[in-house]
Amino acid sequence: MGGKRVVLGLSGGVDSSVTAMLLYRAVGRQLTCIFVDNGLLRMHEAEEVRKVFQRQFKIPLVSVEASAQFYRKLKGASDPERKRKIIGREFIESFARAARRIGRVDFLAQGTIYPDVIESISHQGPSATIKSHHNVGGLPQNMRRLKLVEPLRELFKDEVRQLGLKLGLPWEMVMRHPFPGPGLAVRIIGEVTPERCKLLRSADRIFIEEIRNAGWYERTSQAFAVLLPVRTVGVMGDQRTYQNVIALRAVSTTDFMTAAWTRLPEELLARVSSRIVNEVQGVNRVVYDISTKPPATIEWE
Numbered sequence: 001m002g003g004k005r006v007v008l009g010l011s012g013g014v015d016s017s018v019t020a021m022l023l024y025r026a027v028g029r030q031l032t033c034i035f036v037d038n039g040l041l042r043m044h045e046a047e048e049v050r051k052v053f054q055r056q057f058k059i060p061l062v063s064v065e066a067s068a069q070f071y072r073k074l075k076g077a078s079d080p081e082r083k084r085k086i087i088g089r090e091f092i093e094s095f096a097r098a099a100r101r102i103g104r105v106d107f108l109a110q111g112t113i114y115p116d117v118i119e120s121i122s123h124q125g126p127s128a129t130i131k132s133h134h135n136v137g138g139l140p141q142n143m144r145r146l147k148l149v150e151p152l153r154e155l156f157k158d159e160v161r162q163l164g165l166k167l168g169l170p171w172e173m174v175m176r177h178p179f180p181g182p183g184l185a186v187r188i189i190g191e192v193t194p195e196r197c198k199l200l201r202s203a204d205r206i207f208i209e210e211i212r213n214a215g216w217y218e219r220t221s222q223a224f225a226v227l228l229p230v231r232t233v234g235v236m237g238d239q240r241t242y243q244n245v246i247a248l249r250a251v252s253t254t255d256f257m258t259a260a261w262t263r264l265p266e267e268l269l270a271r272v273s274s275r276i277v278n279e280v281q282g283v284n285r286v287v288y289d290i291s292t293k294p295p296a297t298i299e300w301e
């Protein structure tokens with residue numbers, strides 16, 4: 001590869017994090033990672049990425065703060081597919097802009113793993129689009145000349161995790177549940193606003209914290225909170241309230257194509273519910289999603 005440069009979109013998820021570590025071992029500072037904060041991330045996620053990659057491992061990282069831009073473009077959009085398309089487009093634009101500033105780059109690295117390869121093949125088939133996948137396709141013209149580097153292309157998730165641990169990534173990062181590219185936007189039913197993101201972030205943090213404390217994080221495949229901005233009636237003191245609903249979802253699965261809802265212990269659910277209604281302003285009701293996939297999907301949008 002000589003002195004040529006490689007750029008990688010780093011999300012903080014398992015696949016792109018392991019790709020970053022591996023490439024840094026291979027080509028050192030010829031690698032530059034680009035991290036886009038789209039305002040749709042979970043609590044403290046952006047700081048965590050900067051802490052691990054920039055400060056701990058000293059990997060060259062360009063961090064783009066694009067929240068305002070994403071919120072502006074998402075204003076008024078409530079259709080799930082439209083939201084996904086907007087986010088995909090804005091991501092590519094932010095990424096390409098940051099990449100141009102780096103100067104001459106020859107390679108584009110991606111954290112593609114084996115199941116993604118299989119999935120993208122089946123997406124080209126005749127089956128109807130269930131959800132548009134923003135990771136597939138759609139690079140701007142001037143980036144298409146870049147050569148692709150996909151070092152994890154033949155690995156399954158558990159192999160990627162083992163590799164991540166060997167490369168020194170923190171346990172919590174390697175064992176993270178999957179998080180969708182469009183982030184909190186597909187966990188807020190309807191329009192995405194900064195206020196709704198803030199509320200959902202707080203509820204989600206409580207849920208994950210309690211799941212971790214109870215030793216259930218690694219016993220469930222994916223867990224998260226969803227914001228339903230439909231107002232329901234409640235009572236607090238002698239006042240009537242008219243506030244939002246938080247739905248909790250936790251699933252058990254191996255391939256994410258089918259999933260069962262996780263039988264979380266009652267006491268854990270009770271603690272999460274009471275903490276959310278007490279600590280998150282604007283929520284007066286918490287429900288637990290007991291739907292299997294199929295027919296329900298894992299995400300709500």
Ligand code: XMP
Pocket residue numbers: 084131132133134135178179180181182222256293296297298299300
């Ligand atoms: P569903 O909701 O389709 O989710 O049952 C299956 C898995 O895919 C994740 N997911 C996404 N990931 N972009 C992504 O990168 C998306 O638009 C998207 N939609 C769903 C979901 O979190 C679950 O792990």
